[in-house]
Amino acid sequence: AAEQFQHGALAGKRVCITAGPTREPLDPVRYISNHSSGKMGYALAEAAADAGASVRLISGPVNLPAPARVEVTSVETAEEMLAASLDGIDQCDLFIAAAAVADYRPVSVAEHKIKKGSEEIMELRLVKNPDIVATVAGLQEHRPYTVGFAAETRDVVGYARSKLARKQLDLIVANDVSNPEIGFNSDDNAVTLVSADDEISLPQTSKRQLARQLIEQIAQQYHQSTQ
Ligand code: CTP
Numbered sequence: 001a002a003e004q005f006q007h008g009a010l011a012g013k014r015v016c017i018t019a020g021p022t023r024e025p026l027d028p029v030r031y032i033s034n035h036s037s038g039k040m041g042y043a044l045a046e047a048a049a050d051a052g053a054s055v056r057l058i059s060g061p062v063n064l065p066a067p068a069r070v071e072v073t074s075v076e077t078a079e080e081m082l083a084a085s086l087d088g089i090d091q092c093d094l095f096i097a098a099a100a101v102a103d104y105r106p107v108s109v110a111e112h113k114i115k116k117g118s119e120e121i122m123e124l125r126l127v128k129n130p131d132i133v134a135t136v137a138g139l140q141e142h143r144p145y146t147v148g149f150a151a152e153t154r155d156v157v158g159y160a161r162s163k164l165a166r167k168q169l170d171l172i173v174a175n176d177v178s179n180p181e182i183g184f185n186s187d188d189n190a191v192t193l194v195s196a197d198d199e200i201s202l203p204q205t206s207k208r209q210l211a212r213q214l215i216e217q218i219a220q221q222y223h224q225s226t227q
């Protein structure tokens with residue numbers, strides 16, 4: 001490990017990674033969230049540490065142990081994840097957004113448990129959450145090399161490419177979540193790494209293996225961009 005620390009592809013670099021779901025409270029006992037396990041983000045954190053990076057993991061609520069040599073900041077909501085991500089962003093050389101951030105949150109959080117009414121239909125008002133990775137990629141100062149994920153069920157690379165452009169990312173990892181064997185809660189994944197002028201397919205393997213391949217590719221493209 002000491003050898004990897006000196007010679008790894010990310011030796012001397014600081015990598016900040018978001019992972020897991022966010023949880024958006026409705027009242028003191030309820031929230032809106034999603035099925036993200038956090039496995040991909042945690043595997044990336046481990047792989048980046050093994051590649052010699054100093055790693056900060058900004059994590060939503062997950063059931064995973066903190067990877068060795070990784071500094072974990074636990075958050076719940078998208079707004080907390082954004083604040084934690086921006087805190088110390090000037091130290092990050094690379095930012096990898098693997099979190100499944102809730103796109104919307106309840107407009108307001110009830111102070112007390114919401115009581116069941118007599119109506120059959122109950123409507124919730126939601127407001128859009130800030131886009132964390134787009135905020136980081138749009139920084140005028142201390143902008144890290146920024147990598148996003150795109151979870152898609154159709155035209156995977158097409159939608160990923162439009163997210164790459166819209167969010168001003170350097171790279172995007174396109175993830176086909178329509179296949180139950182890969183993505184969200186499974187142990188395996190298969191992705192396509194998309195940049196402005198290239199596409200690299202990484203076939204189905206364990207999230208741990210895939211994370212190693214992804215970190216290797218991301219490190220390569222990062223170093224090319226700083227030349
Ligand atoms: N992301 C983020 N903050 C948000 C929403 C998404 O940082 N509020 C990041 C994710 O971590 C991921 C990338 O943006 O790296 C793409 O997320 P995705 O859900 O695929 O894209 P959205 O822009 O939310 O579009 P949609 O869900 O409509 O496909």
Ligand code: CA
Pocket residue numbers: 101102103
């Ligand atoms: Ca989304």
